[in-house]
Amino acid sequence: xxxxxxxxxxxxxxxxxxxxxxxxxxxxxxxxxxxxxxxxxxxxxxxxxxxxxxxxxxxxxxxxxxxxxxxxxxxxxxxxxxxxxxxxxxxxxxxxxxxxxxxxxxxxxxxxxxxx
Amino acid sequence: xxxxxxxxxxxxxxxxxxxxxxxxxxxxxxxxxxxxxxxxxxxxxxxxxxxxxxxxxxxxxxxxxxxxxxxxxxxxxxxxxxxxxxxxxxxxxxxxxxxxxxxxxxxxxxxxxxxxxxxxxxxxxxxxxxxxxxxxxxxxxxxxxxxxxxxxxxxxxxxxxxxxxxxxxxxxxxxxxxxxxxxxxxxxxxxxxxxxxxxxxxxxxxxxxxxxxxxxxxxxxxxxxxxxxxxxxxxxxxxxxxxxxxxxxxxxxxxxxxxxxxxxxxxxxxxxxxxxxxxxxxxxxxxxxxxxxxxxxxxxxxxxxxxxxxxxxxxxxxxxxxxxxxxxxxxxxxxxxx
Amino acid sequence: xxxxxxxxxxxxxxxxxxxxxxxxxxxxxxxxxxxxxxxxxxxxxxxxxxxxxxxxxxxxxxxxxxxxxxxxxxxxxxxxxxxxxxxxxxxxxxxxxxxxxxxxxxxxxxxxxxxxxxxxxxxxxxxxxxxxxxxxxxxxxxxxxxxxxxxxxxxxx
Numbered sequence: 001x002x003x004x005x006x007x008x009x010x011x012x013x014x015x016x017x018x019x020x021x022x023x024x025x026x027x028x029x030x031x032x033x034x035x036x037x038x039x040x041x042x043x044x045x046x047x048x049x050x051x052x053x054x055x056x057x058x059x060x061x062x063x064x065x066x067x068x069x070x071x072x073x074x075x076x077x078x079x080x081x082x083x084x085x086x087x088x089x090x091x092x093x094x095x096x097x098x099x100x101x102x103x104x105x106x107x108x109x110x111x112x113x114x115x116x
Numbered sequence: 117x118x119x120x121x122x123x124x125x126x127x128x129x130x131x132x133x134x135x136x137x138x139x140x141x142x143x144x145x146x147x148x149x150x151x152x153x154x155x156x157x158x159x160x161x162x163x164x165x166x167x168x169x170x171x172x173x174x175x176x177x178x179x180x181x182x183x184x185x186x187x188x189x190x191x192x193x194x195x196x197x198x199x200x201x202x203x204x205x206x207x208x209x210x211x212x213x214x215x216x217x218x219x220x221x222x223x224x225x226x227x228x229x230x231x232x233x234x235x236x237x238x239x240x241x242x243x244x245x246x247x248x249x250x251x252x253x254x255x256x257x258x259x260x261x262x263x264x265x266x267x268x269x270x271x272x273x274x275x276x277x278x279x280x281x282x283x284x285x286x287x288x289x290x291x292x293x294x295x296x297x298x299x300x301x302x303x304x305x306x307x308x309x310x311x312x313x314x315x316x317x318x319x320x321x322x323x324x325x326x327x328x329x330x331x332x333x334x335x336x337x338x339x340x341x342x343x344x345x346x347x348x349x350x351x352x353x354x355x356x357x358x359x360x361x362x363x364x365x366x367x368x369x370x371x372x373x374x375x376x377x378x379x380x381x382x383x384x385x386x387x388x389x390x391x392x393x394x395x396x397x398x399x400x401x402x403x404x405x406x407x408x409x410x411x412x413x414x415x416x417x418x419x420x421x422x423x424x425x426x427x428x429x430x431x432x433x434x435x436x437x438x439x440x441x442x443x444x445x446x447x448x449x450x451x452x453x454x
Numbered sequence: 455x456x457x458x459x460x461x462x463x464x465x466x467x468x469x470x471x472x473x474x475x476x477x478x479x480x481x482x483x484x485x486x487x488x489x490x491x492x493x494x495x496x497x498x499x500x501x502x503x504x505x506x507x508x509x510x511x512x513x514x515x516x517x518x519x520x521x522x523x524x525x526x527x528x529x530x531x532x533x534x535x536x537x538x539x540x541x542x543x544x545x546x547x548x549x550x551x552x553x554x555x556x557x558x559x560x561x562x563x564x565x566x567x568x569x570x571x572x573x574x575x576x577x578x579x580x581x582x583x584x585x586x587x588x589x590x591x592x593x594x595x596x597x598x599x600x601x602x603x604x605x606x607x608x609x610x611x
Contacts, residue, residue: 006502007495010554014494015487017549021276022481025317028275028552029588035553036593044600057501060520061527061554062494063589070597078605086601090594096521097528097555098590101562102582104532109566109578112536114169114261114271115162168571270568272535273585274544274551274560276486279479314467315474323474358479365473392545395479442467 002056009051009058032063039064043071069093120245123339125306125332132301133244133252133293135452137190139183140409141176142401143260143286145393149386154409155287156183162261162286170206173259173288176401177202177215180288180408181255188292190251194220197292198249201240203232204257204400205284206266211257221253229429230325230354231308232256233289233404234448237425238305240293241450250295257288258399267434268318280358281319282398285385289404291412300415300423304451306336310431312444318437321445322359322382322395325428328445329355330366332426336449337372348420349377351411352447353403353427356382356396381406403427415454423452486548493550501527501554524555531559536567561585 017031026034039062042048048068051059059065070090077089091098122128140155147158157179164172185195200219202212203226216223228235236254243249261271263284269275293302311331315324329352337343344350355363360380367374381403382396407425414420428447437443504526508519534540540560544551551557565584569577583590 003499003502007499010498010501011491011495011550014549014553015491017553018486018490019483021549022483022486028549028557029585031549032552032557033588033592036589037596040593040596040600043597044604055498056516057505057523058495058498060523061498061501063553063555063558066555066558066589067593067596070593071600074597074601075604078601078608083602083605086598086605090597090601097524097558100525100528101532101559101586104529104559105562105566105582106578108532108536108563109570109582112538112567113570114265114564114568115538170571265568269585270564272538272541272560272567273564274535274541274547274557276481276545276548279481312467313470315471320474320478323478327470358477361477362474365477366470 005055006058009055010061013062013064035062035064036067039067040071043068066094066097125309125335126339127242127305129241129245129303129305131245131295132303133241133295134297134301135291135299135412136294136297137184137188137292138408138412139180139187139290140405141180141183141288142405145391146285146287146385146405149391151385151406151410154413155405156409169259169262170210173204173211173257173262174214176288177211177255177257178218180290181215181219181253184253184290184292190292197221197251197253199224199240199243199252201226201236201252202255203227203236205229205263228446228448229431230398230400230402231427231429231446231448232400233353233407234425234427234450237291237293237302237450238307238448241302241305244293244295252293253290254293255288255290256400256404258284258286258401260284260286263399277394278319279394280322281394282321282354282356282382282396283386283393284399285397285402285405287401287405289401289408291408300412300452300454302450303453304340306332306339306449308332308447310444310446312442315443316437318432318443321398321430322356323362324430324443325445325447326355326359326362327366328447329363329426329428330370332447332449333367334370334372336424344372344374347377347422347424349379350374350424351426352380354382354398355380355428356398358395384410415452421454425450425452489546490548490550493547494553497550497554497556527555528559531556532563535560535563558586558589
């Protein structure tokens with residue numbers, strides 16, 4: 001059941017992005033940044049976590065979850081260590097994604113060559 | 117008014133220079149296109165055995181130049197050329213400068229974006245007709261991967277292209293112009309003004325360049341007193357399908373009817389059914405290889421006697437459109453007669 | 455729509471832009487929408503499967519398995535980019551591949567890969583974040599202000 005929900009919710013988020021790309025002159029960079037910000041705002045309101053509970057990977061895999069994770073990491077640290085937590089907590093939950101991206105991008109770049 | 121000027125923007129050459137040699141070198145997609153067999157040299161991939169796309173583009177330009185020089189029987193090293201006029205799309209026109217280094221002849225670098233090929237023919241013709249040179253080598257090139265990584269996105273980036281976007285041609289074309297000899301002659305040169313009709317989308321170059329093409333064509337006809345039917349063929353450099361349509365419309369509004377004798381190199385070089393190029397080809401190399409490879413052969417075979425070649429360029433940079441500027445364009449025309 | 459000569463440059467430009475917008479070929483919106491929905495859904499579904507896999511293999515909770523899942527998808531995105539398949543797939547899938555974290559991986563890998571000719575420092579190192587940087591900048595900045603607002607609200611509750 002979770003698989004179906006993940007498929008549908010994930011598909012809908014991508015569909016929304018595609019519609020924005022096809023009907024405006026915005027670039028992918030604009031749309032992805034916008035979705036990240038949206039994920040962060042929804043995360044601040046506590047709504048994104050509900051989406052994750054409902055749709056699992058359908059909510060965690062899109063880039064919007066990155067915005068949510070940044071907010072949640074910051075808030076978690078704020079709860080435990082006060083205001084300073086905004087600075088210290090942000091990358092707690094996103095560390096895996098960013099680290100993996102840097103390392104794998106580097107290894108791929110060193111191994112392969114650009115074609116066309 | 118200066119002795120050889122006609123009207124606002126045209127020069128009538130008193131002793132029309134002759135095109136005594138032409139060379140064209142093209143990449144794999146172009147080789148598979150409708151004009152593939154017309155190109156003197158083609159390559160199986162985009163790197164041509166070089167370390168980078170930029171170095172590959174250099175190799176292409178040198179090859180095209182050498183092919184043109186050979187056909188013109190100028191085989192000494194360094195070649196007996198008075199000027200090498202060349203340009204390309206890369207920052208600081210490195211392809212042309214480094215080619216100039218190899219050729220070891222007096223070099224003048226040009227930048228007109230995709231209008232560079234006609235810019236070269238224009239200036240080269242005037243240098244010869246003015247008595248400043250006997251032989252001029254003109255060249256222009258572009259490379260799809262090198263241009264994409266500079267102007268738009270890295271080649272492996274997964275983005276969808278708009279249907280009106282164009283595909284930068286990988287190719288280099290070169291011509292040898294001479295004060296005497298056998299071959300088609302350059303009779304008139306119409307130099308374009310920079311035109312801006314408000315287009316901001318860097319992927320919509322056809323629409324940005326069409327007004328410049330029409331401006332130059334209409335001015336050329338007015339300056340020379342000719343009508344569209346004087347020419348067997350009017351060819352723009354790289355407006356591609358969408359720009360071609362817009363040009364016909366805009367010309368029509370000025371009562372100039374561009375009929376089936378009006379074609380575009382960007383549409384000729386690729387087959388839209390088989391090749392995923394959206395609107396068509398673009399780049400300096402587009403007008404260069406289609407002219408040097410295909411159109412001049414058509415003239416040699418007597419199929420085309422009077423040709424008006426109008427290369428068009430979109431004068432943007434990644435900086436300007438990111439700063440919100442419009443995309444101005446320019447078009448240069450040269451009239452060739454067999 | 456006639457563009458009259460002699461009228462102001464601005465009105466000529468406005469008319470031309472109108473002409474262009476009307477005549478511009480539009481992308482195949484329905485096909486793109488369906489492709490994005492199906493591909494995006496498939497990637498997320500695969501993500502759910504990968505999460506279950508890590509949960510079972512490493513004996514961690516479903517939530518904890520989120521991190522290795524992201525890392526796996528990033529790895530796949532980077533690999534497909536290096537092999538030259540990602541851009542071909544993305545031509546069809548559009549947002550379906552760009553919006554999931556695979557798109558983030560592709561943006562970073564494609565930039566690093568493209569500029570490797572400029573060396574390890576200026577090329578791979580310097581250019582890696584060229585396309586993906588905006589996401590990180592705006593994500594972090596948003597989180598900063600949201601965090602600030604949330605903690606201020608907490609203080610005054």
